[in-house]
Every structure is written in structure tokens, then in C-alpha cells.
Amino acid sequence: MTAYNTIAFDPSRCELCNDCDACITACAQVKSGSDDPLYSRIKIVAGFNGNPPELALCRQCGDPECVKSCPSTALTKNPDTGLIDWEKSLCVDCLLCTVGCSYGGITYNATLKHVAKCDLCDGDPACVKACPSGALSYITSAGIFNEQHEREDLFVPGLSACQGCNSEMIMRHSLRKVGPDTVLATPPGCIPGMGSVGFNGTTGTKVPVFHPLLTNTASMLAGLKKQYNRMGRNVTAMALAGDGGAGDVGFQSLSGAAERNDQILFICVDNEGYMNTGMQASGSTSYGSWTTTTPVGSEMKGKRTSQKNLAMIMMNHNCEYVATASTAFVEDYYEKLDKALAASERGFAYLHIYSPCPTGWRFPSSQTIEVCRKGVETNFAPLWEYERGGDLHFTHPIDNPLPVEAYLNLSGKYRHVNAEQLACIQQQVNERVRTLKRYAGQ
Amino acid sequence: MATPALKLKHPGCAQSIVCDGNEAAAWAVALARPDVVAVYPITPQSSLVEYVSQFIADGKIEAELMNVEGEHSVLSALHGAALAGGRTYTATCGPGLAFMFEPYWRTPGMRLPIVASLVTRDGITPQCVWGGQQDAMTMKETGWIQIYCETVQEVLDTTVMAYRIAEHHDVMLPVNICHDGNYLSYGVTQVEVPEQSAVDDYLGEKNINWHVALDPLRPMAVDPLTGGAGGPGPAKFVAYRKGLCQGMQNALGVIEQAHADWAEIFGRDYAPLVEEYRLDDADYALVTIGSMTGAAKDAVDSARERGQKVGLIKIKTFRPFPVAAMTRALKKVRAVGVVDRSVHYGWDCGPLYQEVLSCLYRAGQPIAAGSFIGGLAGADLTEGHFARAIERTAQLLAGDEFDSPVWLNEHD
Amino acid sequence: MNTTHYLVAGASHAGLEAVHRIRLVDETSPITLVTRDAHAPYSPTILPYVVSGQSAPERVVLRPADYFLQHNVTLISDNELVSIDETGKQVTLKSGDRWQYAKLLLATGADPIIPPIPGLSETPYHVLRTMQHAIDLRDHAGKVKRAVVLGAGLIGMHGAENLRHAGLDVTIVEMCDQVLPGYFDARAAAVIEHAFNANGIRMLMGSRVVRVEPLGDGCRITLENGDSLEADLLLVATGVKPQLDYLKGTSVQVDQGILVDRRMRTDAPHIWAAGDVAQAADFYGEEKVMMGILPDAVTQGAVAAMDMTEDHALKPYIGGVPINTYTFFGQQAISVGQSLADASLEELTRVDEDHGRYLKILLKENRLQGISSINQEMDAGIMWQLILRKVDLTPVKDAFIARPLETGRALMSSTWR
């Protein structure tokens, strides 16, 4: 299946309530030369009872019901662009397509006397350009997914991650990119827990995979890489570790390898705790978080200390490359993965991926990417990179961050957080960004 | 660095030098040509890794040197190197060994033929930095082969042999060459260094990861989750465990062969498992382990001069335990005094003593036996201490009981 | 003897959707698709536009030939299923070929009903269900002046309008008092009727034909009230009914159509049915119903295929909801769900005579049961989903009644993310 570029809508940023219909006007203008909203193919409608606005716009579906309902073949899915193309000369105005569509994506336009639908303006959507608040964005990461699709998935099918977990996406995509000349080490945690290391004589991965100790991933890979170097063979030593195996009990070996600048690609998938063993707190668990070992009760309201900032600590090793990433910003991640892979040929490369956990953080499994995105947009999980000898560099700077509640409110693990704790978290976020900015020379 | 002496005693030997046990081990490492050496210093091992590092710096050893941040990572790095097919070496002891424990007890299960010197040190606490075998004895049930040396020359020779043993296809297990901290680590003597080409022939082609590898050319899951109550789990787990036990048993014959071949090429003949000293006509015997044996043999000689029919049994290979060889030796006497340099907390005796009792039971030979513990935390074990042990054992032969164990340094 | 894994009879909406769904989960097992038609697959719904000349037959092909090649589907056209050996899992085709199948889907649609009107069988007349019918009708219409259409159902109305567009004088004769019964209430039907009248189509409602006879190249039609009409061309559009002779000797149970459960299984093992041929669950009641509409043929084809392939994502068929998006002379009449109020329903009607607009909402316990409109923007698909999902409109009821379009969009949009 091919991936396609698409328009994304973030209702929380939409200013419909301020009577902004910039997108609607822009669409009507560009499609029909009129300011009349009736001509627009994008429709923003008010949400209910104070909820954010909603969107009626063609989703350019993968298995489009409108196309199936069309008797005339006027509608087709374009295999190259992914667009649902409408051919006027074929259409008989029967409106059956409007029966197929559940989202108001194709509608009868009384002024045009035909159905009309969004065609993404040939890849340069007018509505997105017109949107003043960033509520609409044009997501162009499809190219990456298509490119990835060409590569072999080096994990076996059927790994049993929790529903909505983005670790599986991270690992499959990362390993596809890194390729088959790789030895993968994945210490105890969710990633081996979902079957990647195999079970009773079977394997879950098509490259050599090792289930090292929770404590020794980096040093074990360091030795392995030394031997391959000695043999003159180019093998990537790659780790996919959780935050506990990277930053707590495994930190010594991680730090040692970074200090020695051993040629390793180390990816830390940070879900802020020991989620595989049932949501216990780790050093990466953020202040105020509920976990099974930082519970909420009369005497205690979640974690009482702040999280360690592992990525910043790693940067201070002055190793080859350090970056943070989020699956809500995959283009950013892929650029960093490329750089990290190249850097791992020279020395130690460390990628820290914020990986919200629907099961342990208690948010609906459909919300993972949204939580990721809000993490970045509140500056809770800032995106930056650092190359040996250079400055820290923000790759997705957030100039006007959302208040941290916008992130916290999404996860049940912060449900109990009181005003005092909230203020404290906001302050920590601010301080962390300030420190990072100092490293960035700002 | 020691000055090479000129006179060579044996064929196959390139030079004769004067050095301590730590340097002797370093020479052995040079001869074994490892690929990856990972080091972290700890007393009384430190000079050993310094020698190895210097040899690498000088190009005498052509290996990757990894200066890692602790023993845990030392062994972990060697896991990686061995899984990529590298011959590996390290050395540690005492608290360092304790810190290494997590990867340590995983090594045999993965059947990695890693060789590590244990420059034995007593266990803390009380805090101490001196010799004693409590560290090694604590590890005796982890599946590593443990071989204890008596002399500096034996340290050199056995460390080379360790690679042949570890990498034997019927064995594929890690080996600890144990040499006593202080006594052997720092004791200086003349040793002969075998010729490189002769050692190369002796060790043959290395093939470290034919059975398990992290290699993109042979992708596999190394050590996936195994076991559980259902499916193929229980049988698989037993197969692995049983295989390891079998490897240990196979090692006994391989160790003997390695020693026999060594003797033939290099002219030095060591009892590979159990050495019998003046035992054939003995009524009773001491059982010893490691470097204490020299003083014990002197004490036996003196007692013989006094007309006492005493002999000595020295154990060299402690893991796997050479039950048959030990039983054969014990058959010759009617009382034994077993001298340990460590304690068995569970039985209030020495661990070697405890194993000797098992042998005797199995042989249906209920002779009198006594446990002696001495040389803890660097304490001296002199001929005098052994003379006392001989006296007490003679007492046992005569049917006199005494409070066991006897702490030989209790009143020093 | 030929063998196949999936044998699908009928290459229209239900059959084609089934093939598509099968291939989503089963890339390899052989699929054989048999169709009675000699033409490449098309939709019967397009036929009125072929008649008027708006749509060219070669431009309305639902699947090009290479689709079948690419998806490894054996297409057998111009042949038909004539019997089934259910125990031997074999079918016989009209050509005499026999096919062994593992799973059989019957998606053979419906055929026109020919009413028992005296004289009809001796008189030349048209029906409209296949491409050949449409081409014949188009060619005939191009040569004559006067057409009479029997029946004011979907096919009759579409046919009549397009004959009018082709330039003929058209008369519709319908037994009922209103057009499109079942989809629209009398009030909406009156608007439609009015538009037809205004566009020069004679509407003879509540009229029963008692006799038809040939007259020259055309015919004469006599009504119950004694009136008679002359026509050059007669189109019979009095309903459709599946043709099920091929079921003889099987245990497949039949009422008006093939009776199926919510997974589109017939009573015979390994045999499914979907689309116009099937009589399946009603969304509103216990009785199984004939739907006869395109979106439902697609849905049923999908359900059948998912059950045939044991696709775990299968959601059993929720039941048929009548839907009609009817455009006539540039106007739109849309009806989703029930169109007639009864005592259990809350009815809200809005009429805007000036603009010819009309809206009727039927609610039951604040859940949408039906909505119909004329000349009013309406997302039929959203309304269909609100009905199927029994969305509780209590919190948004006022907004929904005031602005069903926007409210429906907001509701469905909120279910999407």
C-alpha cells in the first residue's frame, strides 16, 4: 500500500470561534474565484458544547466508499497521488457518492450544480497556506513511508505490542532504514517483550538479534563492533533500548560507550518507566506521574522527583551525535536517523525518542501520535540535535508553546495533578528549555 | 619489565625470563593472540592488566584494547566480541568479580569460550585487598571452568592451555585460570616463555562462534526467551542446561589431553586434574589447592623424614570436579586433612573439604576427614601451618576427634 | 472439470466489491467471476444516462480488463450459472462447463418483472436492466417521438427523464398515487411530480393498464378508466425480481430473494448471496427485506467476502436502510431511512415553498430514523451513518434540527479522529 501526502487538522489551534474562515475563503477563491463559502470544498464546523471545531473534508480514503458507490466511473483513486479524482465529463450527478462518504468529503454544490471535493490543489493546498494559526498543515511524510516500504521489514509479522503503541512503528521503520547488515541488541523491555528477540528457539527479527542484560547493551555492542572492525567488516551495532535499560541500570555501560565514542547506533525508546513489567517508575518518569511504584494516595501524589534528562546527559559526553525525536514528526526523525546512522560509523550516536505509552500512561490507543505532538508543542519534549563539536540545534523550535496542560490533560497518569504540581511541571519545562537554549547559544 | 635470561631448559621455549605471576599471565595472553581484551583494574590484578596494556601498546600483543568503565562492561564487551567470533581475554577478582556477576553467570549458558584470569582475592567484608580464594569459590556453581595454579610457570602455561580447553568443540565454555593474589600475582621467579610458533601450532585454528553468532551473514536470535511451563519450553530449557553439564564433563578429558600435549611439546608436565604427591604408600594425606601446595609439600617431606606416612593430593581442576581422579587418590589413604583458602558458610568448613566428603561418600569410603582453613586475606601459610595440619590429620587416623574446622591462622 | 477456490456469480456492484475484499486478505486463492453479460462490467444505475446519450457505454466500465489480470481473477462473461450441485460443490454454466468451488457467492442481481398485462407478450416493449437493453432503447428512442413508461419507481423515473432529455414525448403510467413510493412521502413526491409535469412529462398517477396491443411500429395502451394512449416506444419498469432458476434442487431457502443471515450466508453450506439477489435483515424490523439499491449491494458484497475469507474485521450486516439520492431536472431529492411517520416517531418538517425546499426529520427516542429533503444540501452518507450507529442526538438535538448538515458533519468528524 502506498502512502500519500495529506492535510492534517489540529482543532485545538483552529480559530473558527473567532469567525476565522480563511481556509474556506481561500478554497472558494482558488476553486471558483468567489468568496462565497458555498464554493469551498473544505468545511469547518463548530464543535459541540465548547468542544473544538470539526472538519468536513475529503480524507482521500484508501478504500473509498464514494468510488464504490459511483456508477459512472467519474470517481477513481489515483494510484500516484492518492487523490480521489473526479471527472466531470463522466459524472451523471446521481449523488450516490455522497451516500458512500461518511464525512461530508464529497458534496453537491448547488451553485456549481455538481458534486465537488478537495483535490489538494496539486500538492499546494490553498487552505493550508491561508490558515493563520497552524491548525491546518500539509503532511508530506508520505514519501518517507513509500521509500521505507521499498525496504524489507526486518522484523517478523505479528509482534504483539499493545494496541496504539508506537514502539513497533519506531523499531520497524528504524531497522528497515538501517538495513540488514546490522546486529540488533534489545535489552529487556517492551521491544523484546513483544517478541522481537524470539521465544523458545524462534526469532522475531531477520537480522541477528540479541537479548542482552538490562544493564550491558552498550558495552556488549562495543565489543562486538570492535571485533567486526578488526575483521574489516562493516556491521552496524544497533541498540533499541527502553529508558530503564538506557538511563537507569544500563546507564553506566551507556555512558562508558559514549565516553569511548564507540561506534554504536543507540536508540532509546523512552516511555518514562518500566512499562513491560507493569508500569513502574524509572529515572525517566516525569514529575507528578502516576506509576505503580509512584502511586497516588493520601500521602503521595505520583512521582516526587523530576525526570533525568538523558538526552542532555548524553550530549555532555561529547559523543558523535545526540538527538531527540518524536513519532509525531517523522520527517524530523528520519533526518536524524540518517545522521545518526552516518555518525555511528564514526562514533557513538544516540537517539532519544519520546514514546508515550497508551497502556501505562492511560490514554486511548488512538491518541498516541496526538500525545507525541502535544509533547513537542508544549516544549515538554523539545526536538533538537547535537553534533560533536557543534552547538545544540532546535530542529522544530516552538516559539509559542502551548501551556503544559495541553499535554498533561491527554494522559491519565497526570489526572490527579494539582495546581501546585502543575506549576512545578511548567516551571521545569521552562527551565529545561532555557538550559537547552544556552547550549544552543541563544 | 623483567630482564630475559639466556639459558633455556626446554625445546619449544623461546626465552627464559624472571617475572611475577601477573606478568607471566600477560605473556601467556600475548602467546594466545586474542582479538579483544577488555580491562578494568583491581588489586591484586592491576599489574596484570597494566602488562597486557603495555604489551598492546608495544605491539607485542596485536589486539583491540578496550578500557571500559567497570567489570560489568568488561565481560559484556567480551560477550559481544566473542559472538562476533573474537578470541577474548580479561582478568579480575574480588569485588570486581562480584560486579561482573550478571554477565558472568550468563557466559557459560551462551557457551562463550572466554578466558579470564582470576587473581584470587578474599571476599569482603571485612574490607581487604589481599589474596584468598573466597571470590573464586563463591562462583563455583556458575558453569565456568575453574583451574587453580600452583606456580608462576604454571600460570603462564595453563593460561595458554585455557584457550585450547575453552574453545574445544566438545567444551565451548569459559575458563577461569585462578592464581592466588599476592603469592602468585607478585611472587617473582624464573619462567620459560614458549616459542610463538609452537603455541600457534598447539592452539590451532580458532573458531569461536561456530555454534552461536551475532553475524548478519548467519542471522539468528541469540538467547531468545526460553522455558516456561508450556509448549516446547521445558524440554528446550533442559536441553540447554543438560548440554552445559555435558560440556563440563567433556572438559575433564579435554583438560587432560591439553596437558598431555603441552608436556610433549614444551616439556612441562602438570597433573591436569589431581596431583598425587608421595601418596602411594601413604596412610593419610593433606588435600591442597593453589599456591599453598609448595609449602604443604615441604611439610610433607619433613614429616616423611620424621617417618610419618603422609602424602598430598593437590586439586588443579576444581570445576568440573574431577570425581574419578580424586576418588582414585583418596582410595590410597585412610584419613585426610583438607586445607582451604576460603570458607563454605553453609557447612562451616572449607568448600574443597565439602567436595572431598562427597567423593568419599560416593566411593563408599567413610574415612576420617578434617577441614583446615588458612591463608585468608593474604595471611601466610607456612610449612609450620601444614605441619600442624599433618599432626591433626594423623590424630584423625588414630581415631581422635577435634573441633573442625581448624582455623590455621587463628593464633598467628 | 475446472476448479476454483472462490466462485462469484455476477460482475456488478456486489460481485465486484466481493472480489476486491477477497483480494485484500487473500492474495493467492483462485477467484473465478462469471457474468451473464457480454459487456465489460458496468452499473445498471448508469443505464438511463446511456439511453439519453450522456454516458457512452465504453466509458462506464467499472473494472478494466487488466484489473482482472493484475488480481489474478478469471473472468467468464457471456455465460451464466444454470445449476448448482451443493453436495459436490459444483456449478454448471450455460456453456456446459462445470466448475468445482470451495466457496460460492451468488450476486446475480435482479431482472425486470414483466407484469401479466393482457397483450403485453405480443407487443414489442423495452425493459432496462442491462447494457444491451439500454443500447436498444437508446437506438429506438433516436428514431421515434412518443414514449410510454410503465411504473414510477426508480427505473421508470430515471428512464422517463432521460427519454425526455433524448427529445421524446413521455408519459408515465403508475398504479400508485405517488411517484417513488417507499422513499418519499406524498408531499415530496408531489414536488417531484410537479417537476416532471413542468418539464413536459405526462404523469398518469393511480392508473392501471388493462391492455396493451401492437399498433403499427408502436403500441396502444388501454387504461382501466377507459382512456387509451398510443406510443412508438414502451418501457416496462414495474419492478425487479431475482431470477433464481439455478437454485433448483438446492437447499438454499428463498422468499422474494435468497434468504441470508447477517453474514450473507444462505442456508446451504459454502454458499453466500449478496446484492439485489439477496433478501437480508432489515434495519428497522424483524422481516428480511429486498433492498435493491446500489450502496447496499456494495455493503453486502463486502460482508459476504469478509465472511468467506474469515476476515476478523468483519462486522455483521446491520440491516438495510432505504436510501435514495434522486436528481431530477436539476433538482435533488434525498431520502435516507424511513420516510413515513408513525405514532412512535417524532416528526419535524420544514417547508420553504418559495425556494422549493423541503426537509423532514424523523426521530425515535432522539435517534435519527429517517431524513428526507428536497433542494437542500444534505450529506446522505453522514445521515446513513447516524442512523446505522444509532447516535444519541439528545445533547445536540436542537442544533441538529436547526442545522442537520453542519451538526451531522461535526458528529461524524468527531468520530474520525
Ligand SMILES: Cc1cc2nc3c(=O)[nH]c(=O)nc-3n(C[C@H](O)[C@H](O)[C@H](O)COP(=O)(O)OP(=O)(O)OC[C@H]3O[C@@H](n4cnc5c(N)ncnc54)[C@H](O)[C@@H]3O)c2cc1C
Ligand atoms: C435503471 C436503473 C437505475 C437505478 N438507479 C439507482 C439509483 O439511483 N440508486 C441506487 O441505489 N440504485 C439504483 N439502481 C439499482 C442498482 O443498480 C442495483 O441495486 C445494483 O446494481 C445491484 O447490484 P448487484 O450487484 O446486486 O446486481 P446487478 O447490478 O443486478 O448485477 C447482477 C450481475 O449478475 C449477472 N448475472 C445475472 N444472472 C446471472 C447468472 N445466472 N449467472 C451469472 N451471472 C449472472 C449480471 O450479468 C450482472 O453482472 C438502479 C437500477 C437500474 C436498473
Ligand code: SF4
Ligand atoms: S469523498 Fe469521502 S469516501 Fe470519498 S475518499 Fe473522500 S472521505 Fe473518503
Ligand code: SF4
Ligand atoms: S454524482 Fe458523479 S461522482 Fe458522484 S456518484 Fe454520481 S456519477 Fe459518481
